[in-house]
Amino acid sequence: MxxxxxxxxxxxxxxxxxxxxxxxxxxxxxxxxxxxxxxxxxxxxxxxxxxxxxxxxxxxxxxxxxxxxxxxxxxxxxxKQTPKIIEAEKEEEEKIVIEGGYIGKGGEHLVCSELLFRGFNASIMSVDVGVDISAIKDNKFFGIQVKTARKNSFDTYSFHIRKKSFDRFNQGNIFYILVLRDGINNSFLILPSNEVEKKIKEKAIFTVNNNSGYALNVKFRDQKIYLGNTDHEMGYFLDNWSLIK
CATH class of the missing domain: 1.10.10 (Arc Repressor Mutant, subunit A)
Structure with missing residues (x-):
């Protein structure tokens, strides 16, 4: 299912x-x-x-x-679960996985190129170890987790973070970059892991799926960007690549 x-x-x-x-x-x-x-x-x-x-x-x-x-x-x-039913469900599941895979991988390559343009020695991880991109600049290592979403019909970008992954890699040199894709335009919400932890405590980010993950809803309203609701304005983190240092 x-x-x-x-x-x-x-x-x-x-x-x-x-x-x-x-x-x-x-x-x-x-x-x-x-x-x-x-x-x-x-x-x-x-x-x-x-x-x-x-x-x-x-x-x-x-x-x-x-x-x-x-x-x-x-x-x-x-x-009875007939072969026809099993095949139809499998086909729909494969469509979902493939579509999400294109968008997710596209976001990783987009962020990696932005880091390279800014002087980071960045590369996409070949094996999933909890971070998507490793980046080095001035002999300092950064782990980057990339999440990508298109604006939906409700003018919101929805993201998920696995709780187990966040708890494991919640360190000062870990960053979460949310790629906000609106048509052909892209924006980046760049969040240090301690800021994500702060927003979890403030309930701007909330737990879901029996406490196994975190949900992040990002929206633009009146030319301002918010996380969760309008109590959490996030303009400082929008396209602010200088935070990765």
């Missing part, structure tokens, strides 16, 4: 009423239970629910109420 399906079930359980897939997606992103780097999470949510209904019929977790509107199937029947 992929995170889109899990998120939809959880949101519909809480709502106790049918919802459009746009609303399901928005609530899942804002609550931090949906982890995705895809370009269009609303479209993916609709596809995942639709495939579940089309392949499983009465055995689906969902029913279609109207065009784009879904509810939980309270009369769900037990069905």
């Amino acid at each position: 992929n995170t889109f399906k899990q998120s939809a079930i959880e949101i519909l359980k809480k709502a106790k009423t049918p919802l459009h897939y746009n609303d399901i997606t928005k609530q899942a992103l804002e609550s931090g239970i949906l982890e995705t780097e895809g370009a269009n999470p609303e479209r993916t949510m609709n596809a995942v629910i639709t495939v579940d209904i089309n392949t499983k019929g009465d055995g689906s977790d969902f029913i279609r109420i109207d065009r784009g509107v879904f509810a939980l199937n309270t009369d769900k029947k037990e069905i």
Whole structure:
């Protein structure tokens, strides 16, 4: 079961009423239970629910109420997992992984090039050891974790950090760079690990998925950038590469 399906079930359980897939997606992103780097999470949510209904019929977790509107199937029947069902679910999961992989890897290469332009000896890690990029400047090492998101239809950028990874690498020379992609334009929110820790304590960043991860929602409002809500203005960290020193 992929995170889109899990998120939809959880949101519909809480709502106790049918919802459009746009609303399901928005609530899942804002609550931090949906982890995705895809370009269009609303479209993916609709596809995942639709495939579940089309392949499983009465055995689906969902029913279609109207065009784009879904509810939980309270009369769900037990069905056998046929090869057709397994293949359809696998295909949707692969689409999600591939789309997120392109965006995530693109963000890493983008940040790496920005560091190189600024005189860092930077390279993308071949093996996932908790940081995406290693960078050296003036004989000092920096570990860079890159997270990339496109602006969604709610004018928000949604990110996730694994709690285990953050706890392990919460040191002074670790930075989190959030790549904010709006069309062909990119901005960078550059956060030292101690600033991330501070924002967790201030509840601007909140725990999700049974305390196994952190959700970060970034938004621009009235030409200012905020993390979480408008109590946490983050303009100082926007495109401020001089913080990495």
